[in-house]
Amino acid sequence: MSLLTLENVTLRFGGLTAVDALSFAVEPGEVFAIVGPNGAGKSTVFNLISRFYDPVSGAIHLESEDLLAHKASDVANLGIARTFQNIELFEHATVLQNLLVGRHRHRRSTMLSELLFLPSVRRAEIENREKVEEIIDFLDLQPYRDKMIAGLPYGVRKVVEVARALATDPRLLLLDEPASGLSVEETSDMRWWIEDIRRQMGITVLMVEHDMGLVSGVSDRVLAMADGAKLALGTPSEVQSHPAVIEAYLGRAS
Amino acid sequence: MRIVFKTSYLQDIRPWKHGYQLSLYLILLALALAAPLLLDDFYLGELTNVLIWAIAGMGLMVLTGHTGQASLGHAAFLALGCYANIILLEQGLPFLLAFPLAGLITGILGVIIAIPALRMHGIYLAIATLALSVLMDDIIVLSEPLTGGVAGKFAPPVSVLGIEIDRWGTPRAFYWLVFAVTVIVTLGYINLLRSPLGRSFIAVRDSEVSAQAMGVHIARTKAMSFFLSCAITGLAGALMGLFAGAFNNETFSVVISILLLMMIVIGGLGSIHGAFLGAVVIGFLPQFLSISKEWVGALIGGNTVAIPGLETGVFGLILIVFVLFEPMGIYGRWLKIRTWFELFPFYRRDMFKRQKSYLKTERLR
Numbered sequence: 001m002s003l004l005t006l007e008n009v010t011l012r013f014g015g016l017t018a019v020d021a022l023s024f025a026v027e028p029g030e031v032f033a034i035v036g037p038n039g040a041g042k043s044t045v046f047n048l049i050s051r052f053y054d055p056v057s058g059a060i061h062l063e064s065e066d067l068l069a070h071k072a073s074d075v076a077n078l079g080i081a082r083t084f085q086n087i088e089l090f091e092h093a094t095v096l097q098n099l100l101v102g103r104h105r106h107r108r109s110t111m112l113s114e115l116l117f118l119p120s121v122r123r124a125e126i127e128n129r130e131k132v133e134e135i136i137d138f139l140d141l142q143p144y145r146d147k148m149i150a151g152l153p154y155g156v157r158k159v160v161e162v163a164r165a166l167a168t169d170p171r172l173l174l175l176d177e178p179a180s181g182l183s184v185e186e187t188s189d190m191r192w193w194i195e196d197i198r199r200q201m202g203i204t205v206l207m208v209e210h211d212m213g214l215v216s217g218v219s220d221r222v223l224a225m226a227d228g229a230k231l232a233l234g235t236p237s238e239v240q241s242h243p244a245v246i247e248a249y250l251g252r253a254s
Numbered sequence: 255m256r257i258v259f260k261t262s263y264l265q266d267i268r269p270w271k272h273g274y275q276l277s278l279y280l281i282l283l284a285l286a287l288a289a290p291l292l293l294d295d296f297y298l299g300e301l302t303n304v305l306i307w308a309i310a311g312m313g314l315m316v317l318t319g320h321t322g323q324a325s326l327g328h329a330a331f332l333a334l335g336c337y338a339n340i341i342l343l344e345q346g347l348p349f350l351l352a353f354p355l356a357g358l359i360t361g362i363l364g365v366i367i368a369i370p371a372l373r374m375h376g377i378y379l380a381i382a383t384l385a386l387s388v389l390m391d392d393i394i395v396l397s398e399p400l401t402g403g404v405a406g407k408f409a410p411p412v413s414v415l416g417i418e419i420d421r422w423g424t425p426r427a428f429y430w431l432v433f434a435v436t437v438i439v440t441l442g443y444i445n446l447l448r449s450p451l452g453r454s455f456i457a458v459r460d461s462e463v464s465a466q467a468m469g470v471h472i473a474r475t476k477a478m479s480f481f482l483s484c485a486i487t488g489l490a491g492a493l494m495g496l497f498a499g500a501f502n503n504e505t506f507s508v509v510i511s512i513l514l515l516m517m518i519v520i521g522g523l524g525s526i527h528g529a530f531l532g533a534v535v536i537g538f539l540p541q542f543l544s545i546s547k548e549w550v551g552a553l554i555g556g557n558t559v560a561i562p563g564l565e566t567g568v569f570g571l572i573l574i575v576f577v578l579f580e581p582m583g584i585y586g587r588w589l590k591i592r593t594w595f596e597l598f599p600f601y602r603r604d605m606f607k608r609q610k611s612y613l614k615t616e617r618l619r
Contacts, residue, residue, distance in 0.1 A: 050467055076469030088467075090460035092524060093453075096266075100450075101457045105469035107450040111478060114449035115442045121449055122267065128450075129263045168468060 001063055003028045003172055003204050004049070009058030011041075011048060011228075018044045019055070020228040026172070031198055031205045033215045035239070036225035037248055042208040043085055044228075046174050049206075050082055051075050062172070076105045081170035083161040085177045085208075089149045095160050096145050099135060102167025103128040135166050138200075139193060155186045162193065166201070173197060175207035179214050187214055194218045212240065224248070269444045286433060290426035299421075302429045304537035305436045306493045311518050311529030312443055313487030318515065319524040320452065321479040322459030324376065326511050327383030328487050330390035333506035335360040335488025336495035340407055341400065349412040349419075357489040364484025365477050372473045387511045394503040406502025409495050421497050432493055439486055443526050446482070455479050516569065520576050522583025531584040535572070540565055582606075 002025035011019040019041045026032045034042045047053050049060060051072040060067040062078055070078065081102070090098050106128065109121045136142055139159050144152060149160065158178065165173055178194070179187045191214050197203050198218075209215050215222060216236035224231040224245045232242040239245055258265070258272050270276040290298055314328050338359045342352035371382050394401045401407065411420045419427045446452040454475050457465035462472055495501055513536060521532025543565060580587050586606075594601045 052463070052466075071471075072466045073469055073471040076467060082467050084464060084467075088461040088464035090457050090464070092460055093456050097453055097456065101453050101465070101468050101470070104450055104454055104457075109450065111451055111482075114451050115445050117445040117449065122264075125267050125449070126263050129266070164464075164468070 002026060003063060004206065005059075005061045006045070006048075007059045007061075009045075009048060009055045009060060011044060011053055011055045018228050019048065021058070022225070022228065022230055023058075024223050024230065024233060026204060026206050028171075028204055029198065029202065030220040031194060031207070031218050033219035033222045033236075034206070034208045034225060035210070035212070035215055035222055036231070039227075040225040040248075041228040042225055043176055045225075046082060046176050046208060049075075049080065049174060076168050076170075079169070079171035080174065081165035081168040081172075082174035083158075083165050083176055083178065085180065087154075087157050087161055089157055089160060089164070091150045092148065094146050094148055095136075095141060095152075095163075096132065098149060098160060098164050099132040099167045100128055102164040103131060105168055131169070132167055135163050138166070138196070139163050155182055158182060158186075158190075159193075162190075166197070166203075170203055172204045172206060175205060175209075177208055177210065179209060179211045187211060190214065191217050212236075216240070267448060269448065283437075287430075289433075290429050295425050298425050298429055300537065300541060302421075302425070302432050302497060304533050305429075305432045306490055306497055307517065307537050308530045308533035309432075309436055309439055309493065310487055310490035310514055311521065311533050312439055312526065313483050313485075313490055314514050315518050315523075315526070315529045316443070316446075316455070316486065317479050317483035319518055319528065320447070320459060321455040321476060321483075323371075323476060323479065324380040324515070325383040325483075326380045326508075326515060327386035327390075328483075328514050329506040329508065329510035330383075330387045331360050331364055331484045331487040332491030332494060332510065332514075333390050333394065334363055334484075335491030336501060336506070337394070337401055337407070338488065339492035340409060340495055343410055343412065349414055353489070353492055356492045357485040360488025360491070361481045361485030364488075365481045368477055368480035368484075371480075372476050384508065384511070387508045391503050391507065402502070404502055406500055406505075407495075408500050409498070412496065419496075421499055428496070432497075435489060435493065439489065440526060447526075451475075451478065513569070516573050518583075520572060520583055522585030525585045527585040527588075528583050531588075535584070536569075539568065539572075543568060 004026040006025070007023050008021045009019055009023070010017065010021050022041075022045065034045060036042050044053065048055055049067065051067065051070060051074075055068070062080065065078060067075070067078070090101060093101075107124075109118075109124060114121050136145060139162065141156075141159065141163055144156055144160070149157060152160070158181070162175065162178065165175075175194070178190050182190060194205055194207070194214075195218055198205055205218075207219070219236055221234065222236050222239040223233045224239050224242065226244075226248040231244045231248055232239045234242070260266065270279065285292075289301055293301065310328070310332060313331070314325060317323050317325055317328075335356050339352055339356035342355055343349065347355070367386060371379055374382055395403050397403075409421075411418060411423070413419060414431065417427055418424060419431050421428050446455075454465065454470045457468065457470050458472060458475050458479075465475075466472055491506070498505065517532035517536045518528055519532070520535055521530065522528030547561070547564075576583060582589075590606055593606075
């Protein structure tokens with residue numbers, strides 16, 4: 001059974017059809033990339049899965065669970081975590097606090113027990129901290145643990161966002177342009193991390209990315225989109241040589 | 255330069271960073287506890303006032319400093335707490351029951367009022383809460399049978415465990431009562447900030463979109479923030495009523511709301527310290543001004559002159575100076591000074607400079 005299935009999903013903003021009857025399925029354990037020119041609707045697909053937007057028609061399922069029946073704040077609870085194209089970290093908090101917010105979906109304590117900081121809260125905090133430390137080790141964030149986000153360089157922020165998403169213990173990780181704005185070395189680091197996330201943690205990755213080097217390096221299957229519709233779906237080399245994709249990027253040869 | 259060697263997660267979870275810091279706070283606590291023995295009644299009264307303001311400041315800090323919801327209406331919640339406490343006392347409830355109930359009632363009413371406000375952001379929320387503050391005056395006048403209307407009410411003497419507590423009769427006992435409440439509220443606040451709920455407040459403040467993506471229910475979190483904020487403010491209001499002795503519809507005016515917001519901005523948004531430092535400024539400034547006015551009057555050989563609006567003028571000036579030169583407030587300035595000493599001679603001017611934020615084209619609102 002596919003982990004994530006989109007069936008004929010359509011979203012319109014007024015007269016603009018941002019996503020046009022799009023269908024695809026992400027299999028468990030794979031790295032699935034969405035590519036396409038600017039304005040193709042790639043990030044909109046992410047926002048649909050995150051339930052920030054309601055589609056006009058169509059269905060989105062996580063395994064057999066109907067995602068459209070859930071609110072945006074419940075999506076994390078189902079095991080979907082995401083990063084944002086323009087980095088949406090909690091700026092005036094430390095890296096550690098940011099990652100601990102990622103553990104929020106595992107919160108079991110009530111307001112009163114937290115105000116009194118009962119031993120159960122303390123235990124839960126230590127447990128959260130252990131999970132977060134594993135991720136800090138995994139992504140080499142140790143030097144930044146107690147630093148405020150507001151003072152961190154862009155490349156590190158990008159990694160912290162991935163770390164925060166991993167802290168939620170997801171089954172499906174949505175990465176929105178993980179390599180945008182990164183240097184060549186940082187991009188290759190990101191590539192190894194994505195492979196490790198899939199291999200060591202067993203997390204399925206769905207990503208939007210423009211860097212074709214990264215896409216063809218890590219992804220099993222690629223979906224090419226233009227104007228909200230599917231152009232091609234297949235292995236990276238298949239998609240890259242697909243005539244419709246070449247046309248969308250380069251235009252028709254006259 | 256101090257290097258703290260961490261060997262356990264508990265070192266990060268407990269509220270103090272190292273033993274030196276803990277001992278400083280313990281000394282401060284001991285001094286505050288001994289204040290009635292060290293100060294005369296006038297200054298003890300001033301100190302009590304400062305602590306009450308600090309509690310109110312913490313109330314607003316939860317909402318504005320940590321959840322990012324600006325409120326210009328917190329005087330209304332001070333009034334609610336004050337009236338609830340006195341009315342319950344008049345019904346014959348003991349103070350130890352009436353006081354926490356007043357906080358609870360204010361908190362619950364705060365949430366009810368907040369429900370329509372949950373969808374508002376920034377300046378719109380500030381305007382809506384400002385309206386609430388203005389309305390409160392009329393509500394108190396209109397509900398005269400309950401509140402005494404324009405004539406106001408007088409605080410009855412209260413007793414805790416058989417000890418009579420009265421602002422004028424037993425100022426020491428009153429101080430210790432206020433001190434105890436301050437300590438309890440502060441400890442609760444510290445606990446809040448190191449647990450998931452407090453972190454979700456900060457998450458809502460900094461980015462609602464990603465807070466949502468992390469599984470934080472925005473409306474519910476804001477409602478909880480309103481509840482805690484209003485409950486604490488209600489407690490402060492109850493103490494304020496007892497401290498003032500008499501109050502009416504004009505006691506908790508819009509000016510108090512503005513003063514409260516100013517206080518936490520001057521003190522430093524987003525920190526418990528800020529509430530206390532701001533309260534010291536707001537609480538002591540009027541006395542400081544009148545004392546220095548006398549002093550200047552004596553120096554130039556004339557009588558003291560009444561300068562209308564001097565206090566508000568100076569407050570306004572201080573606020574402008576802070577917004578221009580130290581938006582992080584007194585506590586932010588203190589952190590810079592401390593870092594300068596800790597890192598001497600490696601402190602850089604840019605260390606606290608805020609980085610330009612990146613494009614927020616995709617803000618989903």
